[in-house]
Each structure stands twice: as structure tokens, then as C-alpha cells.
Amino acid sequence: MARENKTRFAVLGLLSLKPMTGYEMKGIIPKSVGYFWNESFGQIYPMLNQLANEGLVTGVEETEGRHHRIRYTLTDTGHQALRDWLAVEPEYYSLRDELLLKLFFGKETEVAVLRGHLEKALASSRRQLAVYQGIEAELKAIINPRTQTRFSLITVRKGLHWEQAQIEWCLESLAALPPVLQPQEAEPQEPHPQ
Amino acid sequence: MARENKTRFAVLGLLSLKPMTGYEMKGIIPKSVGYFWNESFGQIYPMLNQLANEGLVTGVEETEGRHHRIRYTLTDTGHQALRDWLAVEPEYYSLRDELLLKLFFGKETEVAVLRGHLEKALASSRRQLAVYQGIEAELKAIINPRTQTRFSLITVRKGLHWEQAQIEWCLESLAALPPVLQPQEAEPQEPHPQ
DNA sequence: TTGGACATGTAAGCCGTTACATGATTAC
DNA sequence: GTAATCATGTAACGGCTTACATGTCCAA
Numbered sequence: 062m063a064r065e066n067k068t069r070f071a072v073l074g075l076l077s078l079k080p081m082t083g084y085e086m087k088g089i090i091p092k093s094v095g096y097f098w099n100e101s102f103g104q105i106y107p108m109l110n111q112l113a114n115e116g117l118v119t120g121v122e123e124t125e126g127r128h129h130r131i132r133y134t135l136t137d138t139g140h141q142a143l144r145d146w147l148a149v150e151p152e153y154y155s156l157r158d159e160l161l162l163k164l165f166f167g168k169e170t171e172v173a174v175l176r177g178h179l180e181k182a183l184a185s186s187r188r189q190l191a192v193y194q195g196i197e198a199e200l201k202a203i204i205n206p207r208t209q210t211r212f213s214l215i216t217v218r219k220g221l222h223w224e225q226a227q228i229e230w231c232l233e234s235l236a237a238l239p240p241v242l243q244p245q246e247a248e249p250q251e252p253h254p255q
Numbered sequence: 256m257a258r259e260n261k262t263r264f265a266v267l268g269l270l271s272l273k274p275m276t277g278y279e280m281k282g283i284i285p286k287s288v289g290y291f292w293n294e295s296f297g298q299i300y301p302m303l304n305q306l307a308n309e310g311l312v313t314g315v316e317e318t319e320g321r322h323h324r325i326r327y328t329l330t331d332t333g334h335q336a337l338r339d340w341l342a343v344e345p346e347y348y349s350l351r352d353e354l355l356l357k358l359f360f361g362k363e364t365e366v367a368v369l370r371g372h373l374e375k376a377l378a379s380s381r382r383q384l385a386v387y388q389g390i391e392a393e394l395k396a397i398i399n400p401r402t403q404t405r406f407s408l409i410t411v412r413k414g415l416h417w418e419q420a421q422i423e424w425c426l427e428s429l430a431a432l433p434p435v436l437q438p439q440e441a442e443p444q445e446p447h448p449q
Numbered sequence: 450t451t452g453g454a455c456a457t458g459t460a461a462g463c464c465g466t467t468a469c470a471t472g473a474t475t476a477c
Numbered sequence: 478g479t480a481a482t483c484a485t486g487t488a489a490c491g492g493c494t495t496a497c498a499t500g501t502c503c504a505a
Binding site: 083127 | 455456458
Binding site: 067071074077081093094097098099138140143144146147148150151152153154155156157158159160161162163164165166168169170174177181182185208209211212213214215216218219222223225227229230233234237238243246 | 261265268271287288291292293306333334337338341342344345346347348349350351352353354355356357358359360361362363368371372375376379402403405406407408409410412413417418419420421423424427428431436447
């Protein structure tokens with residue numbers, strides 16, 4: 062029980078980058094942690110309110126004849142809460158990989174279907190790899206890197222390793238699967254395992 | 256909208272291996288799809304009832320002086336539902352990686368904390384890699400492999416690639432992080448980005 | 450004047466885990 | 478007899494996504 066709400070710390074972490082509004086946070090996510098962490102408005106706004114009630118952040122309304130917006134800042138307590146959480150060993154995440162599930166039950170379908178899935182995954186990983194390579198180049202091109210750059214680079218490198226592994230595995234699996242045969246020379250069906 | 260319930264197809268897929276009870280299913284998962292897919296009793300039993308109501312599976316009570324148990328079998332309709340789902344392009348899964356989140360906010364904590372996380376992850380991946388290598392060896396040692404063996408091998412190979420990538424990335428990141436310094440020679444703090 | 454971006458929030462509803470409830474059988 | 482395993486479920490709770498509601502400001 063006592064399941065911890067991770068959104069909490071994602072929000073605190075983002076506020077540690079700089080004070081921002083909920084709307085800005087949602088916009089910054091795809092450019093920062095979005096490759097490995099996501100949050101929706103439905104969680105950001107209630108969480109910001111909750112954190113404000115608990116004194117971990119302070120919200121300041123900016124209503125100078127413009128949009129009604131609330132800019133949140135980490136308090137010392139909030140900063141310490143973030144630090145405490147950072148020191149806790151991260152929980153391994155229980156993944157749910159639909160591609161693997163479909164491949165595992167592969168004998169129930171045609172090889173062509175599986176090859177199609179693998180080729181889509183391969184193309185997707187190649188695209189994503191290029192994206193990460195671009196980000197990596199950008200980060201490395203910064204003349205006077207901040208400390209943040211170093212940590213951004215570490216997370217991007219994870220993406221690079223991950224996509225490279227996915228690409229290798231896709232190619233290997235495509236090679237391991239029998240080619241798509243013409244109907245008249247189709248493999249005889251094996252009986253289901255009992 | 257219209258969010259599809261994936262548990263549905265995991266259950267159908269497992270029943271395609273052989274007819275089984277809900278309890279058996281829960282026991283078989285860790286030895287089959289458990290490395291990339293999990294289900295709890297709280298989902299398995301209601302789903303089996305639902306699938307039976309829809310005619311995708313049939314449940315036969317076995318009450319021969321023993322435990323009350325219900326063994327479920329795929330119907331033709333259920334088998335076709337599985338095949339239809341297998342042909343649909345798998346959705347990419349939105350991962351949530353707590354280790355990456357902590358590393359991304361790494362400037363808020365000590366390098367020693369981050370090194371600790373990475374070393375734990377490294378050790379964990381090395382253990383898991385050995386597990387996958389064991390399974391791979393077992394699968395390859397089967398003299399007359401069934402079709403299922405081929406697909407099990409493909410999913411295990413994914414695990415191997417994944418863990419190897421994780422290990423490489425951990426080592427690289429540990430090398431990239433500054434060593435843990437003594438307090439008197441600590442790096443000067445950079446200001447927060449604005 | 451109308452559409453899009455800015456901006457904050459709530460409600461519905463499903464998903465998933467955990468704990469609880471119940472009871473039979475088997476091994477010690 | 479008692480604990481573990483077999484066996485099926487339900488209930489509570491929280492997480493997360495999506496849709497909805499509301500309103501401002503600005504540019505074409």
C-alpha cells in the first residue's frame with residue numbers, strides 16, 4: 062500500500078529548473094523529461110494546488126491586465142522534499158510491451174503480420190534514434206555547458222542506447238523469422254502445445 | 256476514447272497456449288510473458304467472467320470431489336478475436352522511467368547519490384542479463400523445438416539486448432559523472448538556469 | 450469576427466494494485 | 478490441528494487520460 066504519487070516529484074523537479082505556471086510546465090515537458098516521463102493537465106493542476114496547500118510550492122497570481130496565470134516557485138521545504146526523493150532508490154518500472162506480447166503469441170498469426178510489426182518498430186526506432194542524435198549534437202555544441210546539460214546528456218544517451226538495442230533486435234528477429242512464403246509452399250502447421 | 260483493455264488479449268493469448276484456470280494463469284505468467292507483461296488476480300478473474308459472457312471463452316467447472324475450479328478454453332470466436340488483435344499495429348508504450356527522472360534532476364542532489372542509483376541499476380541489469388542468458392540456453396537446448404520456442408526466443412533476445420544496452424549506458428554514465436570528491440575540493444555550485 | 454493560443458480547472462470513467470473474504474484440500 | 482497451497486472472487490482506493498467547461502487575448 063502507501064503508493065507514492067510520482068507526479069508530485071516530477072512537478073517539484075520541473076519547478077527546480079525554474080518557476081513556472083502549470084501551462085508552461087505542460088509545454089516544457091516535451092522538450093525536457095517528455096522522452097521518459099509524461100504528465101497531463103488533469104494531474105498537473107490539482108497537484109500544483111495540493112503542493113501549494115502543503116507549503117512545498119508558492120503560487121503567485123499574475124493578473125496585470127493579461128491572462129490569469131499562477132506562477133509557482135519551490136519553497137525550501139519543497140526543495141528539500143525533492144532532494145529527499147532523489148536520494149531514494151528508484152523503483153524499477155513494470156513495463157508492458159505490446160509488441161513483445163504479440164510476438165510471444167506469434168504462432169496464432171501469419172509471419173507476414175509479425176514482420177510488419179517488426180518493420181514498423183524498426184522504422185520508428187530509426188527515426189527516434191535520429192532525433193536523439195540531433196539532441197545529443199545540440200547539447201555537445203553548447204560552449205559553456207551548465208550542470209543541467211550534463212544530466213540532459215546522460216538521459217539522451219540512454220535513449221540512444223535504447224533505440225540502438227531495439228534496432229539490432231528488430232533486425233535480428235526479422236532475420237530469425239521465416240520469410241513470407243507463397244501459399245503452396247506454406248509451412249505445415251505444428252499442433253498447439255498441450 | 257474507446258480505450259481498449261489489453262488485459263483482455265493477454266488472457267486470450269495465454270488461453271491460446273492451452274486451456275487453464277485463472278489460478279494457473281497467474282502462475283504461468285512469471286514463466287512466460289511475465290518479463291514484459293503482468294496481470295493481477297483482480298483483473299484476471301473479472302476478465303475471464305466477462306470473456307465467458309461474451310462467448311470468447313467457455314468455462315467448465317471441475318468439481319470432482321476436489322477444489323472448485325473453472326477451466327477456460329478459447330472458443331472459435333475468441334481465437335478469431337485474438338488473431339484480429341494480433342494483426343493490429345501495437346501501440347508504443349509510454350514509459351515512465353524513474354531512474355532517468357532522478358538523473359535529469361541530478362543537479363539538485365549529490366553525485367554520490369546518482370552514482371549509487373546507477374550502480375544499483377547496473378547490478379540489477381547484470382543479474383537480469385544472466386537470467387535471460389539462462390533462459391536462452393534452455394530454449395536453444397531443446398532438441399525438437401516447437402513453434403512457440405521460436406517466439407519465446409525472440410522475446411528473450413529482446414531482454415538480452417535491453418539489459419546489455421542498460422549495462423553499457425550505466426558504465427558510460429558512471430564514467431561521465433565526476434568522481435565523488437572530498438568536501439574541501441568540491442565543485443563550485445553553478446547558479447540555477449533562468 | 451472568428452479562430453487559435455493562452456490559461457485553469459473539474460468530472461467521468463477506466464485501469465490496476467492491494468487487501469480482504471471465503472472456503473477446500475493437503476502435508477506436517 | 479494447523480499452516481500452506483489451491484482456488485475464486487469482491488471492494489477500496491488511487492492513478493491517469495480524456496473530455497468538458499470557462500474565459501482572455503491577439504491576430505488575420
